[in-house]
Every structure is written in structure tokens, then in C-alpha cells.
Amino acid sequence: MTDAELHRPFDGRTLLVVSTNYAPELTGIGPYATQLAEHWAAAGADTHVLAGMPHYPSWRTDPGYRGAWRVTEERAGVTVHRRRHYVPPRQSALRRALFEATLLGHGLLAPPRTRPPDAVVSQIPSLAGGVIGARLAARHRAPYIPVVQDLMGAAAAQSGIRGGGRAAALASAAERRALRSATLVGVIHESFVPRVAAYGVDPGRIRTVPNWSHVQAPSAGxxxxxxxxxxxxxxxxxxxxxxxxxxxxxxxxxxxxxxxxxxxxxxxxxxxxxxxxxxxxxxxxxxxxxxxxxxxxxxxxxxxxxxxxxxxxxxxxxxxxxxxxxxxxxxxxxxxxxxxxxxxxxxxxxxxxxxxxxxxxxxxxxxxxxxxxxxxxxxxxxxxxxxxxxxxxxLGREAGLARFDALLTEVLADTQGRPRR
CATH class of the missing domain: 3.40.50.2000 (Glycogen Phosphorylase B;)
Incomplete structure (x- = not known):
């Protein structure tokens, strides 16, 4: 294998990443989705992202995206497909449910127009991202890899938000369905393994892929x-x-x-x-x-x-x-x-x-x-x-991205040569 092939191991692949949060958001899970998608694009993949409108952490839609229903843009070699959704200015179980419902509905109603993906990767949370990823993977008969950054069911139960108990039950049911349909499940910390396994996921299908440090070291005095x-x-x-x-x-x-x-x-x-x-x-x-x-x-x-x-x-x-x-x-x-x-x-x-x-x-x-x-x-x-x-x-970036490469390579190797039904 040549050096070029080593550095572009996903040439010819089409990948879809589903993440509610994405650049230009600078905090939360957005930077991880961004750096992962850009890394795979640099590795030769035709990389697409289905994302929401930038809104975090202010919980206000960024001015440049207000009023837009659908946006397709190129960022660092990645094609980003954005879909409009409700952004709750204050949190309650009802508002959070409406946020997730609008993400889910618009994402499924208007999925990205791409070649059939070779793999679908989603970030959980959001809950909608997990469900959309599972549905689109099933539609294209592609392997599905959810990455658990947090579990909405547990978070809702512990949040203190009014109505959180009922929301937790609904979220847990949706998470269980999405995770059990996965080819492999990534978790950012080993402490998630028992909870994911409790949803009925075979522990042999769970891989730990820790987050990495996505910021630069201090430079000013x-x-x-x-x-x-x-x-x-x-x-x-x-x-x-x-x-x-x-x-x-x-x-x-x-x-x-x-x-x-x-x-x-x-x-x-x-x-x-x-x-x-x-x-x-x-x-x-x-x-x-x-x-x-x-x-x-x-x-x-x-x-x-x-x-x-x-x-x-x-x-x-x-x-x-x-x-x-x-x-x-x-x-x-x-x-x-x-x-x-x-x-x-x-x-x-x-x-x-x-x-x-x-x-x-x-x-x-x-x-x-x-x-x-x-x-x-x-x-x-x-x-x-x-x-x-x-x-x-x-927590180095190179090591973190290499773990995701290994996760994706394992899934692609497992499905190599299988005809899509």
C-alpha cells in the first residue's frame, strides 16, 4: 500500500454523519462531529453531515441562519445539510420534546441527497439524531454506528425539568430501539457500557471511543x-x-x-x-x-x-x-x-x-x-x-480520530462484499 493510500483509506466511500450540533458551534458535541467529518473527508471519503441550525450554547439560532428552512454548504471538504428546527429559549419537557420532534420530522422529511452511504454515524444526544441515523441506515441498508456522548433518558430523569419522568421513559424507549439496531455502538467513556448493554446491546458490539481535546494550548501570557x-x-x-x-x-x-x-x-x-x-x-x-x-x-x-x-x-x-x-x-x-x-x-x-x-x-x-x-x-x-x-x-486528537477510523474500518470490513438487499 502506498503512502497516499495509507493517508486516504476511505477513498471512494460515502459517509453520512448525523449530528444536531456542528460548526460553527464551538462547544459541546459540535466540535467533535466537525473534526471527525473533516478528518474523514481528508481521508478521501465523500462526507456529508445532516445537522441542525447553529444554536448552541445560547439556544438562539445564529443570525446568519435565521429564517432559513434548508441550507447546504461546504465546510473544509464536508457537505453540510442543515434543517430548520424549533429552538426552545427555556427548557421544559414539552419544549425539549418539540425541539426533538422538529429535528426528527424535518430530518426524515428532507434527508440529504447523496449517493447511498457506505455507513451512517450519528451522535447521541440528540435523541432525534439517533433515530434519524437508524432510519436512514435502514433505508439504505448501510451499517449504522451511533456514538453515545450522553443518554437522553437518564439525563431527562435527572434534569429537574418539569415532566422529566415521562420524557425519560419516552427517550429511553427511542434510544433502546436506535442502539439495538446498530452494527456497532461507540461510547465515549467505559462507564456507559453497562447502561448501553442494559438496553439489550451485546457488549461485544460496544467500542470505547473517548473524546479528545479539541482546543489548542494557551499561547498568551x-x-x-x-x-x-x-x-x-x-x-x-x-x-x-x-x-x-x-x-x-x-x-x-x-x-x-x-x-x-x-x-x-x-x-x-x-x-x-x-x-x-x-x-x-x-x-x-x-x-x-x-x-x-x-x-x-x-x-x-x-x-x-x-x-x-x-x-x-x-x-x-x-x-x-x-x-x-x-x-x-x-x-x-x-x-x-x-x-x-x-x-x-x-x-x-x-x-x-x-x-x-x-x-x-x-x-x-x-x-x-x-x-x-x-x-x-x-x-x-x-x-x-x-x-x-x-x-x-x-486525549490527543490523533489518537482519538484513529479510534474512530478503527471503528469505521471494522464496520466496513464486516460488510465488504455483501450485496445490499
Whole structure:
């Protein structure tokens, strides 16, 4: 095999990726779908993506796509087919169901016009993406590979959203059907394996394909970034970056700011709970809300903080690993995880050695951990340094994409030569 063939192993293949989220979205699962599709396009595949309109994490459709029903665009060698859907400004079980229903209906009503795909890959969540992927794979008699980033059924049950119990039952039923129809199932963390197997999926058909770090290492000087942001060198800065939703339980940081006026708490990002949190934080002079940072400065802002925080509600035992965590590790700053023991986030923080775990929804416990790190800078620096080392060993982009290549190659090899019925 020539070098060219080695670097273009999917020449002549047509691949369809179904992912509600895609570039230009910079957080959540969108960057993973984007980098995966672009990687396969560079490897020779005619790669198509069926996606929603960009809306995350603000939960507002990006201005450039408002009013459009269907958009087809080329991005880095990938053909992206976008379909309009409802975007709920606030979360409830009914609004979430309408979001998923419009994604599902429009995706099935107007699927991409491509050659029959050799494989269909979808990201779960969203629920609609899993169902659409399964239906289109069955329609074309192509192998189907869902990649479980999270499970909507469990998330709905734990979300605190009104009506979440009924939504959880419906979501679990749909997920079970989609996963049981899969050729192989990818999961981003081994903790998902028992849950996927409980849906009736043979564990022998489950493959672990961890997410990778999709951001660049910090490049700007820490002091300069702090000065630009107005952060005094004498004031400890505690930063949360990413989605501000119900699941995150960010009230704990607002309450921590109220208990510790000498510590600056920064919430950077967007989400459907942003205004609720702003109202809760009224009158707090040591709490700032920042918009999402641009891609080229994101890790510089992370590295300028003293402590990075990831939070979840106490009712959430989340098997997924939030994308912000891999970015936190890259920044080289210590992490305080206010999450339940046993979930994917807690396991990754423990595995990395890059931070401390505290009980969720406990502002006093969170503050105690922050003060411990602030008062012991050598300890904080040592924990922070473990993050980039962990990324280099386990979360590199090349290694992550290679695992997906192996997953796709296994499926294609298994179906090689079989006529489509």
C-alpha cells in the first residue's frame, strides 16, 4: 500500500454523519462531529453531515441562519445539510420534546441527497439524531454506528425539568430501539457500557471511543490576559466556562460568590439559565458574566484563572464527560469538580490527577477546595500540570480520530462484499 493510500483509506466511500450540533458551534458535541467529518473527508471519503441550525450554547439560532428552512454548504471538504428546527429559549419537557420532534420530522422529511452511504454515524444526544441515523441506515441498508456522548433518558430523569419522568421513559424507549439496531455502538467513556448493554446491546458490539481535546494550548501570557480582563493579581479568580443549563446547577457558584466576597467568580458562556443566574446574582460585585470566548483565545482565558470549576446537580450521576473538562486539562490550571462520585466527570478528574472532587450543590465545600488551592500555590500548580500530561497520554486528537477510523474500518470490513438487499 502506498503512502497516499495509507493517508486516504476511505477513498471512494460515502459517509453520512448525523449530528444536531456542528460548526460553527464551538462547544459541546459540535466540535467533535466537525473534526471527525473533516478528518474523514481528508481521508478521501465523500462526507456529508445532516445537522441542525447553529444554536448552541445560547439556544438562539445564529443570525446568519435565521429564517432559513434548508441550507447546504461546504465546510473544509464536508457537505453540510442543515434543517430548520424549533429552538426552545427555556427548557421544559414539552419544549425539549418539540425541539426533538422538529429535528426528527424535518430530518426524515428532507434527508440529504447523496449517493447511498457506505455507513451512517450519528451522535447521541440528540435523541432525534439517533433515530434519524437508524432510519436512514435502514433505508439504505448501510451499517449504522451511533456514538453515545450522553443518554437522553437518564439525563431527562435527572434534569429537574418539569415532566422529566415521562420524557425519560419516552427517550429511553427511542434510544433502546436506535442502539439495538446498530452494527456497532461507540461510547465515549467505559462507564456507559453497562447502561448501553442494559438496553439489550451485546457488549461485544460496544467500542470505547473517548473524546479528545479539541482546543489548542494557551499561547498568551497569563498576566497580560488577566490585565485585559480586569482581573487583579491579588484576587483569586474561579472560572466556569461552557453551557449554563439546568443540569450544571450553577447556583452553587452564585452562592459561593456570596459567601466569599474576596474571591472573584466568573461564569463564561451562554445557555438557557443565564438570565436566571444573573437574577440570582443581583448585587454581587464579585461575580462576572462573560460571553463565550473566541476559539483563538479560549484556553488563554482558562489559563488566566486560578481555579477552573465544573459543576452538576446532586441528582445527576452523569456518565458523560463534558467537553469543557478536556479543555480545562489543556489549560494547565487545577480543577475543582462539584459533582457526584462515580460519574464520568469524577472518574476523569481522578484519573488525570488534575483536580479535587467535592460534594455537588455545596458552596461551602467548593469554597474550601478553592481556598486550599489558592493558599497552596505549589500544590495548585502541580495539579494543574497534570492536566496537559494527561491530555498528551490519553486525549490527543490523533489518537482519538484513529479510534474512530478503527471503528469505521471494522464496520466496513464486516460488510465488504455483501450485496445490499
Amino acid at each position: 497569563r498576566a497580560g490576559t488577566r490585565a485585559r480582563l480586569g482581573w487583579s493579581e491579588g484576587t483569586p479568580v474561579v472560572l466556569h466556562a461552557g453551557n449554563m443549563g439546568l443540569k450544571q446547577g450553577l447556583e452553587v457558584l452564585v452562592d459561593a460568590a456570596r459567601l466569599a466576597p474576596r474571591i472573584r467568580v466568573v461564569l463564561m458562556g451562554d445557555g438557557n439559565q443565564r438570565e436566571v443566574l444573573r437574577a440570582r446574582a443581583a448585587g454581587l460585585r464579585n461575580l462576572d458574566f462573560l460571553p463565550p470566548a473566541d476559539e483563538d483565545e479560549f484556553t488563554d482565558v482558562l489559563a488566566a484563572a486560578d481555579v477552573l470549576v465544573v459543576t452538576q446537580r446532586a441528582s445527576v450521576l452523569d456518565m458523560s464527560v463534558p467537553s469543557k473538562l478536556t479543555s480545562y486539562f489543556v489549560s494547565g490550571r487545577p480543577v475543582v469538580a462539584s459533582v457526584a462520585q462515580g460519574g464520568g466527570t469524577a472518574q476523569e478528574v481522578q484519573n488525570s490527577g488534575a483536580g479535587l472532587l467535592v460534594a455537588p450543590e455545596d458552596p461551602a465545600a467548593l469554597l474550601s477546595a478553592v481556598r486550599h488551592l489558592v493558599e497552596a500555590p505549589a500544590r495548585a500548580d502541580a495539579l494543574g500540570a497534570n492536566g496537559p500530561q494527561y491530555v498528551a497520554r490519553h
